[in-house]
Amino acid sequence: MSSFQDQDSRPAPKDLTHHFSRTTKARVPSSIKQFYKYFQIPGIGQLAGGLPNQYYFPFDTLEASVARPDRWKPTPNTPVDPPPAADDADVIARLSLQEKKSNKNAVSSTSSPLNQPQDAIRVPHTSSQKDLLKKIDLATALQYGQAQGYPPLYYFIRQFTQNHLHPNCPYKGGPEVILSAGNTDGWSKVLQTFTNEWSEEKDWVRDRDGVLVEHFTFGNAMTAVTPRGLNIAPVAIDDEGMLAEGPGGLRDVLENWDFKKGRRPRLMYTITMGQNPTSGVLSLQRRRDIYELCCKYDVIIVEDDPYWYLQYPTATAKNTTTTFHPSNQDFNPDVPMFANAEPRPAGWKSSGYDFLDSIVPSSIQIDTEGRVIRLDTFSKTVAPGCRVGWITAQPAVIEKIQYITETSTQQPSGFVQSMLAELLLGPDHSGIESGKPKDGKGGLQDGKGWKADGWVRWIEGLRGNYERRMNKMATIIDNGKYLVKSGRRSSLGDDEEEWSVIEKKQIMSFDWPVGGMFLWLKIVFENHPLYSTFKKSSEMERLARALWLFLTTKPYLVLASPGGIFSPSAEIRERDGWKYFRLCFAAVNDDEVEPISHRLVDGINAFFRIKDRKTIEKLLEEEDASVADRVGTVAGVAQMLGPC
Amino acid sequence: MSSFQDQDSRPAPKDLTHHFSRTTKARVPSSIKQFYKYFQIPGIGQLAGGLPNQYYFPFDTLEASVARPDRWKPTPNTPVDPPPAADDADVIARLSLQEKKSNKNAVSSTSSPLNQPQDAIRVPHTSSQKDLLKKIDLATALQYGQAQGYPPLYYFIRQFTQNHLHPNCPYKGGPEVILSAGNTDGWSKVLQTFTNEWSEEKDWVRDRDGVLVEHFTFGNAMTAVTPRGLNIAPVAIDDEGMLAEGPGGLRDVLENWDFKKGRRPRLMYTITMGQNPTSGVLSLQRRRDIYELCCKYDVIIVEDDPYWYLQYPTATAKNTTTTFHPSNQDFNPDVPMFANAEPRPAGWKSSGYDFLDSIVPSSIQIDTEGRVIRLDTFSKTVAPGCRVGWITAQPAVIEKIQYITETSTQQPSGFVQSMLAELLLGPDHSGIESGKPKDGKGGLQDGKGWKADGWVRWIEGLRGNYERRMNKMATIIDNGKYLVKSGRRSSLGDDEEEWSVIEKKQIMSFDWPVGGMFLWLKIVFENHPLYSTFKKSSEMERLARALWLFLTTKPYLVLASPGGIFSPSAEIRERDGWKYFRLCFAAVNDDEVEPISHRLVDGINAFFRIKDRKTIEKLLEEEDASVADRVGTVAGVAQMLGPC
Incomplete structure (x- = not known):
């Protein structure tokens, strides 16, 4: 678990300074650093800072109810709900009937998945701990802090990154880390570090x-x-x-x-x-x-x-x-x-x-x-609202990103940094008087923090849950990827009917998601009865747009992300992007994954049965008419999509 | 209290787009906005987003103990502790004796100023409130959010800004706001909005x-x-x-x-x-x-x-x-x-x-x-660790800053946004079942939030406390701004001595701080006995440096900020900056303000009694020798100074 730096025979990382932007090259350490050593003089009267007094923070303590690391079951590499065989047309037809029945109940039940054992953590106002790597309290967490991160959290992440995430990093000393305000912030800082603004x-x-x-x-x-x-x-x-x-x-x-x-x-x-x-x-x-x-x-x-x-x-x-x-x-x-x-x-x-x-x-x-x-980032392992992540790179790069941080975000919020630190590290028992937990409680029954063990167990449990959702959705879509024209073949008796396949036409294709939160669904528009009436790719984009709109109507009521917004160029969007929808199986509640997936399959099936071009045009006209005055007027709804 | 927008006869703000940087001009709204209206379709299956599921956040609730708005006394425009007459030399001398005695006790007592009435606030996991401007829960606060800010907090700040901070804003509609990650972040975004990077x-x-x-x-x-x-x-x-x-x-x-x-x-x-x-x-x-x-x-x-x-x-x-x-x-x-x-x-x-x-x-x-x-910013009214503030400007400027925010910080941390919202707005009682406060508790005894009234009362109380500290420090320095050469004039009897002024030389000057957290102290170096031995201004900087170092030594033990770091050009630093020290009366604990101020005055007095140039040079040499290897090695100490 210890760092490799002691007897580190790895070669030093390459000098990347020739890649720095002009602005980055001009960044220098803060002149404040010359004072650091004086801060340590015992009893020094600190009149140099520009800080408010910690007793004037209105927050005396922070507390939280938190999950235990084993709240969610990890998938033991076989899914909890094995998918049915994918090429069984009989099953497809029966599923299709079932989903119609279950549509009535498609709105999510609100029974809380949170009726699970939980523990309380508490960040105290002032801890007596002297070691900043162990000290977790509001007096430090809510004060100005260092750009690399709140010391206990920074140190935990640094150790975890070096020893557990990248133990094979081949260069001397291994990578350095700095906390960010999430990956969007991280990317913004990296862009600033390496690229010059350019003007035609x-x-x-x-x-x-x-x-x-x-x-x-x-x-x-x-x-x-x-x-x-x-x-x-x-x-x-x-x-x-x-x-x-x-x-x-x-x-x-x-x-x-x-x-x-x-x-x-x-x-x-x-x-x-x-x-x-x-x-x-x-x-x-x-x-x-x-x-x-x-x-x-x-x-x-x-x-x-x-x-x-x-x-x-x-x-x-x-x-x-x-x-x-x-x-x-x-x-x-x-x-x-x-x-x-x-x-x-x-x-x-x-x-x-x-x-x-x-x-x-x-x-x-x-x-x-x-x-x-x-x-x-902690966005997908804890919550997006943390706005905390970290950047890992060779130290000379991290140093420049630190200078950018000092003059922009400064540090992630101390509220979340102290909460994460308390969750992961637990309270500092050395600061506790005679057994009373004045310094806070950790995220485990025994009052300890999750530590690396708990953290790994937590994300493994998350993997299990998202994997199960992925399998639920992928199974339903896999079973619905053919348009089946079916008819009654024969009547076996008065009470019994049998369905048979007359024609099977592929309308969707996808790879099972091997990672992440998304299923990338390709629509086989070539097999749409009206495909030949759309001549140019710009028109085909309209066909795709019509399907997207059609899915948002009753009874399908599904919102997908059109592939165009993931196309990094206009050319890609026009040539390929419109053929795809990105489906997120992660965000909706667990009991909604299946009904929504069924509605999606139903909707796409129904769209492929549209034979009148006017139906398509009508969808698009209604859209064109209503978009202009409704876009951008809704407060707070951006949240429902995230940064995408 | 209502917005002026209904019958607003004010003229529109001026078009500032010609000031936008090239990068800012190139920024366009996110393509995501076209989807907003679809989010509102009842029962829609949301597969479009890129969000984790809220039940997989390990934080089930957040709680905090918080101050009541009236925790601190506002100063009723006369200070709590009236300063003694400033020009009473007798008082000066006696103070000087007293401070020597009190130096033993200069280290702050740690008796907590927090033994004050407090209340508990609680942010629940899920609130049943439909109105996003009233909904405060972790399901929304810890999810991806909108760049302008968490709706309830954004709306509170917007109303407060328009109606209470700037009711006289003369342009139509009044100013718009967007939340920032504090003023350093705000300034960084404004710089990006209006200036082009430039390369010689x-x-x-x-x-x-x-x-x-x-x-x-x-x-x-x-x-x-x-x-x-x-x-x-x-x-x-x-x-x-x-x-x-x-x-x-x-x-x-x-x-x-x-x-x-x-x-x-x-x-x-x-x-x-x-x-x-x-x-x-x-x-x-x-x-x-x-x-x-x-x-x-x-x-x-x-x-x-x-x-x-x-x-x-x-x-x-x-x-x-x-x-x-x-x-x-x-x-x-x-x-x-x-x-x-x-x-x-x-x-x-x-x-x-x-x-x-x-x-x-x-x-x-x-x-x-x-x-x-x-x-x-909330840095000085709540805590620097919030990393929350807001930018106020005409809407067209805020719009561009929003685009920058969407691709950098995204939003302040949901932990602090929900805590501030709960503190200020209180729980949403409409979401409470039969009187049980399932939706959280507000920052007042009666379970309500501070609202604008409580917020104003809180900052008025802070003003009172910082004003008292300011007066304590300014009084002591004012009383010590002359170097007094004194001698025994006469013995009035065996038990009594009387001090008399022989020579009075000004060694410091300052204006009483009419605002903020700092006292800007000018040292009258011309009156130093060795002044004439320092010829050039670069040498005089060394004299100032020697005083700064001298103050950090026993028994004075005071750290001031040298004026050089507030000089925006090398010319100003060399010509003027070195003559000043900035003293922060805000950061140290209340009971330390007076002893530290006395030590500062003592130190400056003692420095002005140094008659041997060698003593000065020795201070500087020790500094030069020890700086190089100690700078930048101390983890976590940047926190003690803040961004300055």
Whole structure:
């Protein structure tokens, strides 16, 4: 568990300062640092700071009821609810009947899933602990703090990152961390660190920076890139993620870069685990291929991986196209394998936890040169409202990000930092007078914090729950991906009917999500009866839009994310994006996953039965008429979608 | 209390889009907004978002013990502890003896000032309230949220800002607000909104943006400006703040701008209430003068005012140089006056609160064109660790800042947003079943929230407490500002001695802080016996450094902030900055203010008795030798200074 730094024979990370933006190069340490040593003089009268007095904070203590780490069952690599056989048409038809009956009850029941054992944690106002790495109280957490993070939380994350997440990091000292206000903030800071703003009107084309991204990617990350005037350079993907080789793959993009567009990109934005929106998990072998190219072309890799712990072996077993499971191989935890069924390399250092060992590793674990920057967040493991995450990279990069932090966010909120610290570390018993828990309570029955053990158990439980939801949704969609024209074949008797398949036409296709929170559904629009009446791709986008609208009407009532918003270029959106919907199985309540999935399948089926172009046009006209005056008037609803 | 928007005859704010940076101009609304209306369809199955499920947040409820709004006594415009007469040399000498005795007890007692009535607030996991402006629960607060802020908190702040802080805002609709992660974040976003990054190597000098600032200002704000390659243009100040007229005043700087340095600045960064570091409060008349110049030269005014509510009438009465108190006028709450003794204009709309009416108004209240942007924060009214504040400006500016927020911080932490909302608004009783407070408890005995009344009472109480501390410190320093060479004049008898003044030499000067948290102390180095041995200003800086170091040694043990770090240019630092120390009377505990102030006075007195240059050089040598290896090695100590 100890750091490797003592007898660390790993080589130092590569100097990346030539990649820093002009602004980043101009950033220097705060002049305040010269005073640090004087703060430690015993009894010193501190008139130098610009702080309010801690006794004037109106919050005396913070308390919370919190889950125990074992609240949710981990999936034991076989799902709780095994999916029915996917190609049984009889089952499909019966499911279709059932779902009509259950539609009445489609609105979620509100019985609380929170009737589970819980514990109380408490952050006291003032702790007598002298060691800042152990001190958790409001007097420090609600005061101005250091940009790297609240010391106890920062230290926990740093240890966890170095020892458990990336024990194989190949460079000297291992990576450093700094807390962020979540991954959107992290990406914003990384962009500032490495790219110069560029203006067509003022600057040379040769100075235009660019960002390599997956062919489909997280829209909000691109929204941060575009106003800076940068190129966005999409790279082809498969069901794992970014392609290293082949047409449109990374080598192709870098080798054949068109310098008339700007500099060859030096920064890559990639979501490698539970890719948003496609759900892919990039294998270790693919990571090595991509890494090699990035070394050759001196590209910095930024991994934005909020879903890293959501890797689904049950789905891996369903998919047959991905590199590492040529056969429909079942995951076997006794064989050293990652969750994507890829063999674990010989000599690979253990994280100390079976669960973490089963996770396909971050590229930091093969980052010999220190060119990987990783964005981690508590948004999907605790809650998005935390606005806390951390950035992992070689120390010289973290240092510059710290300077940016000092003049922007300063630190995550002390409310959440102290709560997370108390949850994870527990109260500091050394500060307790004669057994009275004046210093707070931890997140376990015995008054201790979760520690790394509890944390790993918690996220393993979450993985189990999201995996079960994924399987529920994927099963229903898999069973509904064919449009079945059926008729009564024969009457076996007065009381019995039998259904038979007359025609089977594929209307949807997807890979089972091997990670993350999304199912990336491709609609086979070519099989729509009206497809041939839509000539240009811009018109086809309208057909897709009509389906999207149709799904929001009764009785289907389903809101999907149209693929266009995950298309990093207009060209991709027009050519490919409109064919897809991204479905999030994570957000709705557990008992709603199945009814909503059924309604979705029903809706798509019904849409493919529309034979009159006028029906389509009518949907679109109503939309056009009503959008303008309703957009942007609704307070608070952005919350229902998240940053997407 | 209602908004003015219904029959609002005020003119619209001026179009400021020509001021937007290239990046800001390129920012567009999120494509997500097109979906908002669909979120409202009853029973819709939400598969579009990218959110985790709320039941998988490990926090089930948040609770806190909180102060009542009347915990602290407001100062009734006469201080709790009236300062002794300042020019009584006899008192000075006796104080000097007393302080030596009390030095033994200089370390703060830790008896808690928190033994005051408190109440408990509770944020429940799920509230049944449908109205998002009233709903306060973890299911929404810890989920992704909207960039403008958590709806109930955003709405409270917006109402408070429009109706109580700036009821006289002269433009149509009044100002809009957006929550920030505190004022450092707010300033960072404003800088991004209005300035282009500039590079000497790449860009024309004529494109170089600049920022107008006070001659002495908050160093961290300048640290955000410098790496962008911008000019910093200092403007002369007096004890109020920025000067409009006269040499080095705003008109002088703008009229005689040297275009060889870059564009004439279009952005002003100013701290107008309790200026950091000088403590000035800019009068309404001076605001009008500055505003007129800003209209003429099309300058945007950014007010960074964390100390706005800390305006001290007792100090105003002490100072005689400021425009609005030519005579040593006592503050009289029955005469319509601001805290700086300036008459309130006829027809001035009331804020609804006597306390707020007594505060010198923000320039937003005279902002006919909508060119004022104001940064407000909870850092000094609740706690710095909140990392919550808000930006106030005309709506078109707030809209662009919202786009920046959506791709950087997203929103302040939901932990603190829900806690503040619960504290201020109280629980939503409409969601409570048969009287059981399942939806949480408010910050008052009766289970209600503080509301605007409680909030104003709270900050008025804080003002009282900080005003008392200010008076304690200023009194002691005022009494010690002369070096008194004293001797025994005569012996009146065996048991009695009398002290008499032989020589009185001024060694310090300052204006009583009329606002904020700082006393800006000028050291009269010219009266130091060794002054003539320091020839150049760079050497004089060393003399100041020696005093600073001397104060950190026993028995004085005081840490002050050297004036250099508040000097926005090297020239100002070398010419003026070294003559000053900034003293924060806010951060140390109440019972430490007096002993530390005495130690400071003692230390400065003792330093002025040093007659051997070698003693000075020795101090500096020890410093030089030990700094290098100790700087930056201390974890967590940045917290002790804040952002400065």
